[in-house]
Amino acid sequence: MDERGLHRLIGTIIDPERLEDDCAVIPCGDLLMVASTDMLHETTDFPAGMTDWQVGWMAVAVTLSDVASMGAAPGQVLLAVGLDRPERLQEIMVGARDCCVAAGAELVGGDLDAHRELTLVSTGLGTVAPEHLVRRRGARPGDVIAVTGPLGEAEAALVGYDHHRKELLEPQPRTKEGEILGRAGVSAMMDISDGLALSLYDLLAVNDCGFSVDTARLPLPAGVPEDEARELALYGGGDFELLFSAPPALLPVPGVEAHVIGEVIPEWVVLADGEPLDRRGYLHEWNG
Amino acid sequence: MDERGLHRLIGTIIDPERLEDDCAVIPCGDLLMVASTDMLHETTDFPAGMTDWQVGWMAVAVTLSDVASMGAAPGQVLLAVGLDRPERLQEIMVGARDCCVAAGAELVGGDLDAHRELTLVSTGLGTVAPEHLVRRRGARPGDVIAVTGPLGEAEAALVGYDHHRKELLEPQPRTKEGEILGRAGVSAMMDISDGLALSLYDLLAVNDCGFSVDTARLPLPAGVPEDEARELALYGGGDFELLFSAPPALLPVPGVEAHVIGEVIPEWVVLADGEPLDRRGYLHEWNG
Numbered sequence: 001m002d003e004r005g006l007h008r009l010i011g012t013i014i015d016p017e018r019l020e021d022d023c024a025v026i027p028c029g030d031l032l033m034v035a036s037t038d039m040l041h042e043t044t045d046f047p048a049g050m051t052d053w054q055v056g057w058m059a060v061a062v063t064l065s066d067v068a069s070m071g072a073a074p075g076q077v078l079l080a081v082g083l084d085r086p087e088r089l090q091e092i093m094v095g096a097r098d099c100c101v102a103a104g105a106e107l108v109g110g111d112l113d114a115h116r117e118l119t120l121v122s123t124g125l126g127t128v129a130p131e132h133l134v135r136r137r138g139a140r141p142g143d144v145i146a147v148t149g150p151l152g153e154a155e156a157a158l159v160g161y162d163h164h165r166k167e168l169l170e171p172q173p174r175t176k177e178g179e180i181l182g183r184a185g186v187s188a189m190m191d192i193s194d195g196l197a198l199s200l201y202d203l204l205a206v207n208d209c210g211f212s213v214d215t216a217r218l219p220l221p222a223g224v225p226e227d228e229a230r231e232l233a234l235y236g237g238g239d240f241e242l243l244f245s246a247p248p249a250l251l252p253v254p255g256v257e258a259h260v261i262g263e264v265i266p267e268w269v270v271l272a273d274g275e276p277l278d279r280r281g282y283l284h285e286w287n288g
Numbered sequence: 289m290d291e292r293g294l295h296r297l298i299g300t301i302i303d304p305e306r307l308e309d310d311c312a313v314i315p316c317g318d319l320l321m322v323a324s325t326d327m328l329h330e331t332t333d334f335p336a337g338m339t340d341w342q343v344g345w346m347a348v349a350v351t352l353s354d355v356a357s358m359g360a361a362p363g364q365v366l367l368a369v370g371l372d373r374p375e376r377l378q379e380i381m382v383g384a385r386d387c388c389v390a391a392g393a394e395l396v397g398g399d400l401d402a403h404r405e406l407t408l409v410s411t412g413l414g415t416v417a418p419e420h421l422v423r424r425r426g427a428r429p430g431d432v433i434a435v436t437g438p439l440g441e442a443e444a445a446l447v448g449y450d451h452h453r454k455e456l457l458e459p460q461p462r463t464k465e466g467e468i469l470g471r472a473g474v475s476a477m478m479d480i481s482d483g484l485a486l487s488l489y490d491l492l493a494v495n496d497c498g499f500s501v502d503t504a505r506l507p508l509p510a511g512v513p514e515d516e517a518r519e520l521a522l523y524g525g526g527d528f529e530l531l532f533s534a535p536p537a538l539l540p541v542p543g544v545e546a547h548v549i550g551e552v553i554p555e556w557v558v559l560a561d562g563e564p565l566d567r568r569g570y571l572h573e574w575n576g
Contacts, residue, residue, distance in 0.1 A: 013381045024396035029317015037366040039401040078325040080409045093301045107302045108312035113327040121368045121409035
């Protein structure tokens with residue numbers, strides 16, 4: 001069974017509408033609060049050679065990326081640390097704090113536990129005016145599809161293109177871009193942490209329209225042969241760019257580097273160059 | 289190095305005032321939001337024989353107990369699940385949801401990961417009017433010290449008193465009591481998850497006064513010889529009662545079963561029956 005199968009099971013226990021987006025949405029005075037929680041642990045999520053500072057940075061980056069994908073301004077982060085060796089704590093916490101500071105968020109608390117495998121769970125909170133909230137649902141035929149930066153760089157590093165190590169190990173959450181795109185009025189948005197193809201299928205699952213990508217327009221990782229680069233851009237995980245749809249007239253949005261990669265179509269299907277796109281990418285798997 | 293030593297280190301990296309309480313406090317319109325995150329995992333936190341439903345229940349109970357300790361009303365819970373075997377998920381999620389429902393909270397989201405050791409991290413959010421927020425800091429000499437129920441029951445079950453298994457495995461977070469006590473105006477509050485003695489020392493660390501307990505007044509676990517029961521009540525972990533201080537005239541508070549166990553004193557010391565109390569209880573330890 002894979003992660004998305006288990007998500008369907010969860011949808012029978014808690015309100016399935018709650019599961020559609022990267023964050024939960026909570027009333028907060030005149031604003032909405034968005035909240036996301038993400039677990040990372042050593043054997044699955046931290047590539048060999050990663051420093052503890054980078055471990056802390058990444059733990060915060062993944063959750064702030066979720067906050068950004070809702071159009072919200074980053075606010076507070078909580079970090080639960082299951083620590084295998086106490087001497088790792090300092091650098092992890094400094095990395096986490098530095099990522100918060102870089103994004104304009106504050107590390108406000110957490111929990112500390114002894115664990116045989118280093119395990120970090122970050123929870124990110126942000127706020128957004130109701131009219132600027134962006135969900136995965138909302139794409140309309142005729143909208144363009146766009147991303148905020150190159151895709152496949154993290155996976156390129158994993159397969160040996162060492163000049164992309166920094167993108168793999170120190171992902172930059174698109175917090176500024178998310179907030180600007182929310183205010184600009186994009187129609188649907190999410191982040192791409194499991195790869196572009198799976199993300200497009202995630203959008204498909206909650207919209208009544210489809211998504212058609214022109215692979216020649218994908219922003220590719222530099223210094224990688226083109227065929228391989230396109231494969232990495234479609235199916236590689238670990239990127240934290242935003243994927244969004246918007247009426248064509250909305251672009252360009254000042255302050256956001258956006259690459260149009262396709263369009264929203266009436267048919268309920270995901271296409272790449274006119275053919276159905278493979279539904280594959282990064283998935284947690286259990287041998288169950 | 290133990291948990292509290294590492295907490296001091298964390299206080300050099302993030303605002304130490306943020307670390308004083310059971311929850312972080314965040315602006316939320318005219319209200320305050322409180323937020324707490326807690327990690328539990330199989331080898332440390334789930335006693336043998338615990339069902340998956342109880343695992344899910346407990347994961348939520350510990351974080352809602354933190355929310356209650358601030359005087360806040362429980363709101364939303366996020367649950368990150370690092371799952372060793374996929375067939376465990378359903379009962380864990382049902383237990384988590386049932387604890388939310390029992391407390392008047394909603395399970396609004398989470399994260400799912402494959403992990404070789406079952407690891408749960410719950411994040412609880414709640415809201416409170418600024419004038420009803422209760423912190424650990426605020427005790428005043430002359431206040432009484434009180435708890436919301438029997439102490440040492442969870443530890444009694446761990447040492448073989450099976451009639452206390454339910455208190456160990458299905459702790460009841462004092463959410464109703466926390467909110468009522470906040471509105472009533474108690475002066476300081478926390479929950480007692482690591483034992484009464486350590487909790488009193490935690491209160492001592494952030495107050496300029498001390499705490500004097502009369503052990504004859506401790507509400508003890510039923511069916512345990514008195515000397516052993518008193519030891520369990522002072523040093524046993526796993527209880528989720530609230531510990532608070534209040535002006536004597538404030539008690540009784542309608543709707544809250546409160547047991548007065550001592551008083552706040554001007555001297556900066558923790559006493560039991562007039563003697564300094566041992567500073568021991570449940571602490572995570574690393575062999576580092």
